[in-house]
Amino acid sequence: MKDKPQAPDQPRRFRAIGEAYLYLAPFLLGLAIFTLYPVIRVFLMSFQSDYNYLNGTYAGWSLENYQNVLTDPKFTQAIRNTLLYVLAVVPISTILAVVIAWLLNRRLHGSAIFQTAYFKPMVTSITAVGLAWRLMYNQQYGILNYVLSVFGVSKIGWLTDPKWSLPALVIFGIWNILPFTIILLLSGLQNINELYYTAARVDGAKEGRIFRRITVPLLAPTIFLVCIVNTISSFKVFSELYPLFKGDPGPVYNLYTVVYYIRYMMMEKREYGYAAAAAVVLFLFIFVFTMIQLFVKKKLRNRS
Amino acid sequence: MRRKFANSIAYLVLICGAVMMVFPFLWMFLCAFKTHYEVTQYPPQFLPEQFSFENFKKAFSMAPFLKYFVNSLVVMAASVICTTITTILGAFAFSRLRFPGPEVVFSVLLRLMMIPFEMLIITNYTTIVDMGLYNRLPALVLPFVSSIFYTYILKGFFDTVPESLYYSARIDGASNWRYLWRIMVPLARPSLVTIILLNALSSWNSFMWPLYITSDAASRTLPYGLQVFTTEAGSSPELLMAASTVVVVPMIILFIFARKFIVTGVARGGLKG
Numbered sequence: 001m002k003d004k005p006q007a008p009d010q011p012r013r014f015r016a017i018g019e020a021y022l023y024l025a026p027f028l029l030g031l032a033i034f035t036l037y038p039v040i041r042v043f044l045m046s047f048q049s050d051y052n053y054l055n056g057t058y059a060g061w062s063l064e065n066y067q068n069v070l071t072d073p074k075f076t077q078a079i080r081n082t083l084l085y086v087l088a089v090v091p092i093s094t095i096l097a098v099v100i101a102w103l104l105n106r107r108l109h110g111s112a113i114f115q116t117a118y119f120k121p122m123v124t125s126i127t128a129v130g131l132a133w134r135l136m137y138n139q140q141y142g143i144l145n146y147v148l149s150v151f152g153v154s155k156i157g158w159l160t161d162p163k164w165s166l167p168a169l170v171i172f173g174i175w176n177i178l179p180f181t182i183i184l185l186l187s188g189l190q191n192i193n194e195l196y197y198t199a200a201r202v203d204g205a206k207e208g209r210i211f212r213r214i215t216v217p218l219l220a221p222t223i224f225l226v227c228i229v230n231t232i233s234s235f236k237v238f239s240e241l242y243p244l245f246k247g248d249p250g251p252v253y254n255l256y257t258v259v260y261y262i263r264y265m266m267m268e269k270r271e272y273g274y275a276a277a278a279a280v281v282l283f284l285f286i287f288v289f290t291m292i293q294l295f296v297k298k299k300l301r302n303r304s
Numbered sequence: 305m306r307r308k309f310a311n312s313i314a315y316l317v318l319i320c321g322a323v324m325m326v327f328p329f330l331w332m333f334l335c336a337f338k339t340h341y342e343v344t345q346y347p348p349q350f351l352p353e354q355f356s357f358e359n360f361k362k363a364f365s366m367a368p369f370l371k372y373f374v375n376s377l378v379v380m381a382a383s384v385i386c387t388t389i390t391t392i393l394g395a396f397a398f399s400r401l402r403f404p405g406p407e408v409v410f411s412v413l414l415r416l417m418m419i420p421f422e423m424l425i426i427t428n429y430t431t432i433v434d435m436g437l438y439n440r441l442p443a444l445v446l447p448f449v450s451s452i453f454y455t456y457i458l459k460g461f462f463d464t465v466p467e468s469l470y471y472s473a474r475i476d477g478a479s480n481w482r483y484l485w486r487i488m489v490p491l492a493r494p495s496l497v498t499i500i501l502l503n504a505l506s507s508w509n510s511f512m513w514p515l516y517i518t519s520d521a522a523s524r525t526l527p528y529g530l531q532v533f534t535t536e537a538g539s540s541p542e543l544l545m546a547a548s549t550v551v552v553v554p555m556i557i558l559f560i561f562a563r564k565f566i567v568t569g570v571a572r573g574g575l576k577g
Contacts, residue, residue, distance in 0.1 A: 021397075124556060
């Protein structure tokens with residue numbers, strides 16, 4: 001074969017390009033309608049004051065939506081809840097996942113069974129398992145309170161006491177995100193060269209020391225990336241609320257999250273402009289973390 | 305000796321963890337067979353007196369779960385078929401066909417990937433309403449037909465297929481179309497299976513979008529139907545658990561058979577991220 005294909009004549013080239021776009025057409029069309037257009041539209045909408053969806057009118061361009069959303073106590077509450085949720089779920093799930101992934105990576109017998117057990121929450125409907133958790137959390141007859149009562153803890157109103165509702169959401173969230181976290185860390189562990197371990201063992205290092213001095217440092221980049229990915233997905237906490245609190249944001253409307261707030265503004269208040277402004281705030285948060293993620297990934301690629 | 309000791313500790317921790325991960329499912333299944341009295345008594349009783357399917361019958365008679373189930377299946381099938389086709393065509397064009405600036409277009413797409421669906425939902429909702437698809441099943445499929453992530457995975461695979469294969473097939477007179485479906489697609493079977501499984505899972509479990517875009521029983525899918533059922537049967541946890549079991553079991557079976565594919569896909573960032 002020749003190194004350089006001969007320059008094709010013009011009509012043939014146009015036909016080739018046309019054919020390529022024909023292949024791309026369904027993909028790009030879907031993308032344009034349901035991703036590209038909405039992004040632009042939401043940004044614009046967030047700056048249109050008094051936007052009315054029914055007749056498409058708006059009063060003018062301003063920062064009014066942002067001002068109103070950022071001073072709305074419901075939204076500040078939503079930001080606070082979301083941040084607390086992220087700050088609890090991400091570190092705890094990561095620490096648990098590191099330990100479990102490390103143990104799963106030891107190639108013990110029955111690792112297939114363990115994997116099936118650990119990864120199940122990932123493939124099952126959050127609504128369905130959330131309802132099981134709701135039953136387990138029940139104050140009167142829930143099994144969780146029963147287990148705690150063995151240790152002398154009196155019955156906790158997990159889903160009815162505003163003080164306990166966020167912890168209940170966090171525990172469910174951790175349980176739910178754990179499989180995903182374990183899988184990412186496990187594939188990170190499998191990329192560590194076996195030689196390091198062998199060398200350490202030859203030198204007589206103990207298991208705990210190998211874990212601290214070899215596994216953790218070599219896994220650190222993966223751990224960091226997992227934290228960012230989980231921060232982004234935890235920031236979007238929403239579906240978890242529905243089964244636990246029957247569709248309300250917490251027992252006394254104390255558990256608004258950012259995504260729940262978007263839905264509330266849109267479907268209950270019909271304030272599309274406010275919803276759009278809140279969505280842009282969500283986007284900015286995710287944007288910052290994605291940029292950090294890309295930056296770190298690039299750094300890692302350059303290093304290796 | 306030391307190694308044995310370490311291993312047994314590892315087993316112990318793993319088993320404890322596994323029990324905690326599995327317990328909510330176990331509890332769901334057990335409670336689905338209990339009577340109302342057994343579910344709500346304290347201290348809780350672990351096993352039901354007898355396993356009867358009474359709760360399932362009752363749940364199915366109280367809410368149109370059969371309809372929900374069929375809807376879920378239809379949406380899942382349509383979603384898988386449409387998305388897989390757009391993905392195959394798109395990935396092939398990006399990988400093999402010549403058009404101006406594929407790298408530029410592709411890097412723009414990768415940037416678009418970080419945009420959360422939660423942000424797009426406002427406009428997608430109005431678009432679907434304007435299309436007259438509110439409360440109709442196509443509304444649950446359309447927004448997800450073009451997946452940048454799946455295209456990215458498949459393009460990655462297509463790129464690894466030697467170019468010489470392409471040129472020799474072309475020289476032998478095969479059209480792009482023929483080459484794609486006769487050679488590339490069969491070669492990419494493992495990647496395609498992963499994509500199809502991830503897509504099927506997220507379609508089956510999808511909750512937020514149906515919550516926005518469907519409001520009557522005729523177009524509800526299982527997870528949202530289940531959520532609605534909590535207001536109808538909120539005081540009967542045994543019925544809720546029976547209904548939840550119906551939602552959860554198909555995907556657990558799928559997972560047991562296709563664990564490797566799903567895990568590989570997720571490791572590349574496919575689900576919940």
